[in-house]
Amino acid sequence: MVAASTLKTFSVTLRVWRQAGPAATGAFVDYPAKDISPDMSFLEMLDVVNDELTAKGIEPIAFAHDCREGICGTCSCTINGKPHGPGKGIATCQTYMRSFNDGDTIVVEPFRARAFPVVKDLVTDRAAFDKIQQSGGFITARAGSAPDANALPIPKGDADLAMDAAQCIGCGACVAACKNASAMLFVSAKVGHLGLLPQGQAERDRRVLAMVNTMDTLGFGSCTNQYECSAACPKLISHDFIARMNRDYLTASLRSAFKPAPANTGGGAA
Amino acid sequence: MATLDSKIPSGPLAEKWRKHKTEIKLVNPANKRKYEVIVVGAGLAGSSAASSLADLGYKVKCFVFHDSPRRAHSIAAQGGINAAKNYQNDGDSVHRLFYDTLKGGDYRAREANVHRLAEVSVNIIDQCVAQGVPFAREYGGLLANRSFGGAQVSRTFYARGQTGQQLLLGAYSALSRMVGAGAVDLHTNSEMLDLVVVGGQAKGVIIRNLVTGEITRHSADAVILATGGYGNVFNLSTYARGSNATAIWRAYKRGACMANPCYTQIHPTCIPVSGDYQSKLTLMSESLRNDGRIWAPKKAGDTRAPAAIPESERDYYLERLYPSFGNLAPRDIASRAAKRVCDEGRGVGSTGLGVYLDFADAIKRLGEPAVRERYGNLFDIYHEITAESAYKAPMRIYPAVHYTMGGLWVDYNLMSNIPGLFVLGEANFSDHGANRLGASALMQGLADGYFVIPYTIGDYLAGQKPGSRPAAEAPEFQQAEANVRGQTTRFLATKGKQPVSHFHKKLGKIMWDRCGMARTKAGLEAALQEIPALREEFNASVNVPGSADTLNQSLEQAGRVADFLDLGELMCRDALTREESCGGHFREEHQYPDGECKRDDEKFGHVAAWEYQGEGKTPVRNTEALNYEFTKMSVRNYK
Ligand SMILES: Cc1cc2nc3c(=O)[nH]c(=O)nc-3n(C[C@H](O)[C@H](O)[C@H](O)COP(=O)(O)OP(=O)(O)OC[C@H]3O[C@@H](n4cnc5c(N)ncnc54)[C@H](O)[C@@H]3O)c2cc1C
Ligand code: SF4
Numbered sequence: 034m035v036a037a038s039t040l041k042t043f044s045v046t047l048r049v050w051r052q053a054g055p056a057a058t059g060a061f062v063d064y065p066a067k068d069i070s071p072d073m074s075f076l077e078m079l080d081v082v083n084d085e086l087t088a089k090g091i092e093p094i095a096f097a098h099d100c101r102e103g104i105c106g107t108c109s110c111t112i113n114g115k116p117h118g119p120g121k122g123i124a125t126c127q128t129y130m131r132s133f134n135d136g137d138t139i140v141v142e143p144f145r146a147r148a149f150p151v152v153k154d155l156v157t158d159r160a161a162f163d164k165i166q167q168s169g170g171f172i173t174a175r176a177g178s179a180p181d182a183n184a185l186p187i188p189k190g191d192a193d194l195a196m197d198a199a200q201c202i203g204c205g206a207c208v209a210a211c212k213n214a215s216a217m218l219f220v221s222a223k224v225g226h227l228g229l230l231p232q233g234q235a236e237r238d239r240r241v242l243a244m245v246n247t248m249d250t251l252g253f254g255s256c257t258n259q260y261e262c263s264a265a266c267p268k269l270i271s272h273d274f275i276a277r278m279n280r281d282y283l284t285a286s287l288r289s290a291f292k293p294a295p296a297n298t299g300g301g302a303a
Numbered sequence: 304m305a306t307l308d309s310k311i312p313s314g315p316l317a318e319k320w321r322k323h324k325t326e327i328k329l330v331n332p333a334n335k336r337k338y339e340v341i342v343v344g345a346g347l348a349g350s351s352a353a354s355s356l357a358d359l360g361y362k363v364k365c366f367v368f369h370d371s372p373r374r375a376h377s378i379a380a381q382g383g384i385n386a387a388k389n390y391q392n393d394g395d396s397v398h399r400l401f402y403d404t405l406k407g408g409d410y411r412a413r414e415a416n417v418h419r420l421a422e423v424s425v426n427i428i429d430q431c432v433a434q435g436v437p438f439a440r441e442y443g444g445l446l447a448n449r450s451f452g453g454a455q456v457s458r459t460f461y462a463r464g465q466t467g468q469q470l471l472l473g474a475y476s477a478l479s480r481m482v483g484a485g486a487v488d489l490h491t492n493s494e495m496l497d498l499v500v501v502g503g504q505a506k507g508v509i510i511r512n513l514v515t516g517e518i519t520r521h522s523a524d525a526v527i528l529a530t531g532g533y534g535n536v537f538n539l540s541t542y543a544r545g546s547n548a549t550a551i552w553r554a555y556k557r558g559a560c561m562a563n564p565c566y567t568q569i570h571p572t573c574i575p576v577s578g579d580y581q582s583k584l585t586l587m588s589e590s591l592r593n594d595g596r597i598w599a600p601k602k603a604g605d606t607r608a609p610a611a612i613p614e615s616e617r618d619y620y621l622e623r624l625y626p627s628f629g630n631l632a633p634r635d636i637a638s639r640a641a642k643r644v645c646d647e648g649r650g651v652g653s654t655g656l657g658v659y660l661d662f663a664d665a666i667k668r669l670g671e672p673a674v675r676e677r678y679g680n681l682f683d684i685y686h687e688i689t690a691e692s693a694y695k696a697p698m699r700i701y702p703a704v705h706y707t708m709g710g711l712w713v714d715y716n717l718m719s720n721i722p723g724l725f726v727l728g729e730a731n732f733s734d735h736g737a738n739r740l741g742a743s744a745l746m747q748g749l750a751d752g753y754f755v756i757p758y759t760i761g762d763y764l765a766g767q768k769p770g771s772r773p774a775a776e777a778p779e780f781q782q783a784e785a786n787v788r789g790q791t792t793r794f795l796a797t798k799g800k801q802p803v804s805h806f807h808k809k810l811g812k813i814m815w816d817r818c819g820m821a822r823t824k825a826g827l828e829a830a831l832q833e834i835p836a837l838r839e840e841f842n843a844s845v846n847v848p849g850s851a852d853t854l855n856q857s858l859e860q861a862g863r864v865a866d867f868l869d870l871g872e873l874m875c876r877d878a879l880t881r882e883e884s885c886g887g888h889f890r891e892e893h894q895y896p897d898g899e900c901k902r903d904d905e906k907f908g909h910v911a912a913w914e915y916q917g918e919g920k921t922p923v924r925n926t927e928a929l930n931y932e933f934t935k936m937s938v939r940n941y942k
């Protein structure tokens with residue numbers, strides 16, 4: 034962590050990626066951010082800068098955000114080269130200005146990855162994650178047909194480990210941090226979460242095959258075990274889940290080699 | 304005047320829902336695919352509804368303004384979800400959950416709705432576990448529970464401090480499955496800006512694509528709004544920044560009645576405001592009150608560090624005032640108590656607007672690791688925001704806007720007074736009366752989506768001829784589209800001096816001061832002058848830069864704040880008219896000597912449902928009497 038600021042308020046220079054639209058060419062532009070309180074969040078600082086830009090007749094910087102408490106996965110800035118900024122285990126919106134110092138130049142860019150095209154300025158299109166989920170990231174359970182919840186005890190250790198994986202907020206920092214722009218951490222978190230639970234066994238093979246294959250077709254790179262992903266992950270999802278998924282994938286591939294199963298069947302009323 | 308027929312089924316309370324399900328009309332399976340249903344919103348209520356309806360065979364189109372359904376504000380719910388499972392064998396039952404919720408709502412909800420909610424609560428947990436929601440478990444492998452405010456049993460299921468996230472991801476996975484199967488046509492980055500009413504029935508929506516600016520018309524056999532709450536009227540709240548009232552407000556302007564808009568919930572345990580740049584307030588989950596003790600110095604103006612204040616000079620005021628519920632008194636009561644303490648000059652922190660939530664005893668009793676296991680992520684959030692450790696010193700907390708009990712009026716089938724328009728989740732007014740108990744919004748959202756709407760929508764659709772939905776070229780669609788385009792053009796053309804945020808902040812301050820934790824006739828009357836004046840200023844001098852055909856966040860915000868200005872005014876009007884105190888609605892003129900809410904069941908034992916009359920005209924206040932057949936409306940007592 035960067036040393037906490039001691040000044041009451043301070044000033045920094047923002048070097049921000051501005052890009053008018055998906056097809057436009059972007060460039061860095063510098064803006065001053067003055068009289069910043071160390072207790073402001075990074076996004077609140079952007080709010081203040083944006084109001085100033087608006088007053089000057091300059092279009093404000095588009096940036097993605099919503100919950101502003103680290104859970105929705107919307108915010109997605111790369112700050113000084115790090116997806117989500119300097120703090121460990123937090124999202125952009127949980128970054129506070131006390132992590133910076135008077136006079137700093139702060140470089141702010143969108144998450145960069147081939148599968149996440151820039152929409153405008155700092156906003157990217159992460160729909161690829163939804164497509165991966167739609168291909169198999171679920172347990173089929175029609176409303177009304179579930180057995181009693183306690184009919185199936187689950188060892189606490191398994192449930193806790195599943196929860197560790199399930200905490201993924203779908204932000205894409207893992208992809209942005211990876212030099213290959215691989216989505217393995219994100220996919221393995223979902224595969225791990227559902228695969229660890231007894232309810233998830235019936236579709237386990239189909240799920241891992243479908244999700245990994247979809248990931249591959251969407252332009253994400255492959256994993257070369259550098260683990261930049263888990264270091265940038267705001268939920269500190271462990272790369273152990275990647276190893277676990279690789280095993281699952283192998284087993285499922287072998288099994289399906291003998292008994293081919295359709296990979297992408299949603300079920301229901303299509 | 305709108306007719307408000309609640310359509311509550313006859314018969315004994317515990318039989319109503321079962322009986323109703325057997326009596327309402329069904330759509331046969333072969334016909335279901337001939338009906339198209341629009342679902343706006345994919346939070347807990349919207350995704351559970353969209354996936355369940357698609358699973359039944361309806362054609363579903365789902366719109367969300369977010370870039371993914373998984374980002375809906377439901378994701379942020381921390382503490383838990385109630386269900387009458389009685390897994391703890393501590394005396395819980397459907398009836399007790401029903402009673403606690405009704406009483407928690409200060410007897411301003413419908414008995415039949417609340418009972419149904421309690422009944423289906425048990426199915427929700429089953430459903431979520433089947434989907435793979437990793438609820439907390441005991442060592443034996445069974446599900447764990449915790450306690451929440453307003454209840455004396457342990458019936459809250461949770462997934463660490465991220466229950467909403469896990470429930471939403473469960474519903475999102477169900478929705479994703481149906482999208483993958485081609486049964487739901489999902490549109491992200493798509494904001495509904497108008498409702499289309501044809502022949503008195505809801506038959507479509509107008510959507511603006513937030514990325515391309517494209518405006519499109521969509522026709523359907525029925526429209527479901529599951530668009531969440533409107534607490535951002537106050538600007539500062541625990542809501543996500545994007546949460547807004549636009550969908551329900553535009554439906555209101557098309558004739559849907561807005562019920563009890565003044566019922567807002569102020570949550571007692573949030574991180575206090577630190578400066579005027581502040582964009583949101585962060586909740587510290589109510590579950591913390593299981594182990595944390597709330598206190599303030601006995602002496603006004605005591606600026607000593609908390610550790611320097613001896614036990615004898617601390618006032619554990621909730622334990623003192625409400626010995627049987629103690630720190631788990633319901634939210635409205637706990638919030639007002641904190642406000643009073645601060646009004647007496649006993650508040651803590653640099654602003655004096657704060658009280659302590661202290662874990663020292665819990666850490667002594669359970670040890671730090673156990674406390675970390677239960678609340679670690681909340682303590683981390685607290686630390687990130689304040690740079691203070693709650694393991695070492697008590698948290699500072701203050702009440703903040705958190706939930707809106709009011710919403711569009713719906714009948715027992717969750718249909719509004721516009722036939723074909725259904726409203727689910729926080730967007731409707733149905734189940735929480737004047738105050739919502741903790742862990743019951745998640746329950747309601749999923750109840751509505753998984754277990755109520757799949758039945759009740761059939762009752763309406765069975766009366767619609769398959770294939771009879773209007774064409775999107777119908778004049779009503781053209782008119783609605785022109786309306787949307789007109790507004791967009793106006794905002795961009797104003798080219799005033801002030802950013803949208805300026806007006807939102809000002810409105811928020813008016814609402815918090817005049818229509819917040821304590822309300823008075825004089826204050827509300829003043830607000831009814833101030834808000835229209837602010838609206839005029841907004842119309843004359845808002846500055847919305849950029850264009851309409853790209854991502855333009857200022858433009859999005861302008862539309863939302865315009866709606867908040869209108870809705871804020873209606874909330875104040877509703878609060879002024881309701882000459883009583885109940886739940887979250889506290890009128891200083893109406894209180895008992897000990898400061899508790901003084902209801903007037905005779906005059907106000909009803910739902911107020913406001914009906915739009917046109918721009919600048921005073922809306923009509925319709926009422927639906929609350930007929931309590933099985934419970935006695937009594938004075939809430941948590942002492
Ligand atoms: C911080 C916090 C913690 C909470 N904790 C708890 C808890 O522990 N237990 C509990 O029971 N409750 C809790 N609540 C309350 C609960 O989370 C919400 O009431 C509930 O999740 C609302 O769900 P919903 O589906 O109605 O709406 P939301 O989840 O808000 O979803 C709204 C959806 O509508 C869409 N939408 C909105 N407007 C439009 C439009 N015009 N066009 C297109 N799409 C639109 C959005 O994109 C989104 O998909 C908490 C609330 C907060 C703020
Ligand atoms: S694994 Fe971590 S970094 Fe990747 S999407 Fe999930 S939360 Fe974000």
Ligand code: FES
Nearest residue numbers: 099101106108126
């Ligand atoms: S804005 Fe929701 S995670 Fe940052």
